[in-house]
Amino acid sequence: MTAASAQWAARSRKSVWHPCTQMKHHETLPLLAVKSGKGVWLYDQDGKRYFDAISSWWTNLFGHANPYIGQALKEQLDTLEHAMLAGCTHEPVVELSESLSDLTGGRLGHCFFGSDGASAIEIALKMSFHFWKNTGYPEKQEFICLEHSYHGETIGALSVTDVVLFKDAYAPLIRNANLVPSPDPRSAEPGETDKDVALRAADRLEGLLKEKADRISAVIVEPLVQCAAGFIMYHPVYLRRVRELCDRYHVHMIADEIAVGMGRTGSFFACDQADIRPDLLCLSKGITGGFLPLSLVMVTDAIYRAFYDDDVTRGFLHSHSYTGNPLACRAALAVLDLFEKDKVIARNRQLSGVMTKALEPVCQHRKVHHFRNKGMIWAFDVDMGAEKQVTFPRRFFQAALRHEVLMRPIGNTVYLMPPYVMTTEEAAWLADRVESVLNEVVGV
Numbered sequence: 001m002t003a004a005s006a007q008w009a010a011r012s013r014k015s016v017w018h019p020c021t022q023m024k025h026h027e028t029l030p031l032l033a034v035k036s037g038k039g040v041w042l043y044d045q046d047g048k049r050y051f052d053a054i055s056s057w058w059t060n061l062f063g064h065a066n067p068y069i070g071q072a073l074k075e076q077l078d079t080l081e082h083a084m085l086a087g088c089t090h091e092p093v094v095e096l097s098e099s100l101s102d103l104t105g106g107r108l109g110h111c112f113f114g115s116d117g118a119s120a121i122e123i124a125l126k127m128s129f130h131f132w133k134n135t136g137y138p139e140k141q142e143f144i145c146l147e148h149s150y151h152g153e154t155i156g157a158l159s160v161t162d163v164v165l166f167k168d169a170y171a172p173l174i175r176n177a178n179l180v181p182s183p184d185p186r187s188a189e190p191g192e193t194d195k196d197v198a199l200r201a202a203d204r205l206e207g208l209l210k211e212k213a214d215r216i217s218a219v220i221v222e223p224l225v226q227c228a229a230g231f232i233m234y235h236p237v238y239l240r241r242v243r244e245l246c247d248r249y250h251v252h253m254i255a256d257e258i259a260v261g262m263g264r265t266g267s268f269f270a271c272d273q274a275d276i277r278p279d280l281l282c283l284s285k286g287i288t289g290g291f292l293p294l295s296l297v298m299v300t301d302a303i304y305r306a307f308y309d310d311d312v313t314r315g316f317l318h319s320h321s322y323t324g325n326p327l328a329c330r331a332a333l334a335v336l337d338l339f340e341k342d343k344v345i346a347r348n349r350q351l352s353g354v355m356t357k358a359l360e361p362v363c364q365h366r367k368v369h370h371f372r373n374k375g376m377i378w379a380f381d382v383d384m385g386a387e388k389q390v391t392f393p394r395r396f397f398q399a400a401l402r403h404e405v406l407m408r409p410i411g412n413t414v415y416l417m418p419p420y421v422m423t424t425e426e427a428a429w430l431a432d433r434v435e436s437v438l439n440e441v442v443g444v
């Protein structure tokens, strides 16, 4: 790292408290001082480039400084930057709600807006509980989540999250949800297929519902891929079973598509691959193409109607100042345009195959286990001594930067979640660099 980057990193350490970070580690681990971005690349203050292989925490779908989204925002900036959404409405929020509803064939036809992913989760949990209260089931106050689930880090979202690191420190503040087994294929017994594991996990969910469905408000899942706990990719039959069980036991199904929605797993919504619709669906991260914070919860007409009344207290009592911000909604509309204009789902299908092939040497590496892929997500586990495991993510992060790649492993799981605009040449380049980084960190 050279002069300008080092200076910005030092200033940042003094005044900026970075998220999910032990700040002391940055005494020796330099912050990457980003100056600009273009396409898949980020550039630091000294003009060095880095391939954003994780789409800046999975938000960036169409590249940095994407000109199409940028232009839409410039026009919106000169028209309306913000207006409150209580008592007012505006074009971008109406158009976005209608477009998203269309993508579900109108079955999730009502959109409630928040700002970050975690706020969408809070909304979904409160809304599910309040639905049951309004419809005569006030005792349905508990939630079910999966082992290794991640739904965000506010207090309510942590109650349905199962990541020890994020949760333990705040345990006394949290009202824990009921945990059921993850359909993680890595937990297969000898002879079991991915599908068998998924069905076994669903049976455990049914066991719990049999016992106490009268107290359960909703089951919350990350469809197809449990991302933040280490990219657990599971069989879609699990989602079909959750849907059936939720119907049978009168419990809501909340699909947290904050990470896996917006085409990331190969279909626009991950739930599409199981051919099901949840009762509540949360979106954020990629929805604005990584330009602005925005989240939303899409719900069925049945849920909406349970709040529709003359009585204020039967309405949904939740708001954020920037709810439905017009700039963020305009960015999201530009993102939806790009999906259609550039036939993104079809192109990603092709690109996914190219990338998987290019990663063949990584898949074959003697220290790599459980190489897996779903759409535009790749992940694998790296085997090493327990003592080295602790420092592995930081060592890998630093080695990757030396190879011009931005990556942040989760524990011993390395993953790639690149922007969709990556070319096939860039895919080959990235795969080659991942192999080099791996060789440098754990040996050939």
Ligand SMILES: *Cc1c(COP(=O)(O)O)cnc(C)c1O
Binding pocket: 116, 117, 118, 119, 121, 150, 151, 152, 153, 222, 227, 228, 256, 257, 258, 259, 260, 284, 285
């Ligand atoms: C990132 C994430 C969240 C939380 O979103 P924030 O914007 O970080 O609050 C919730 N659920 C899933 C599945 C996520 O990946």
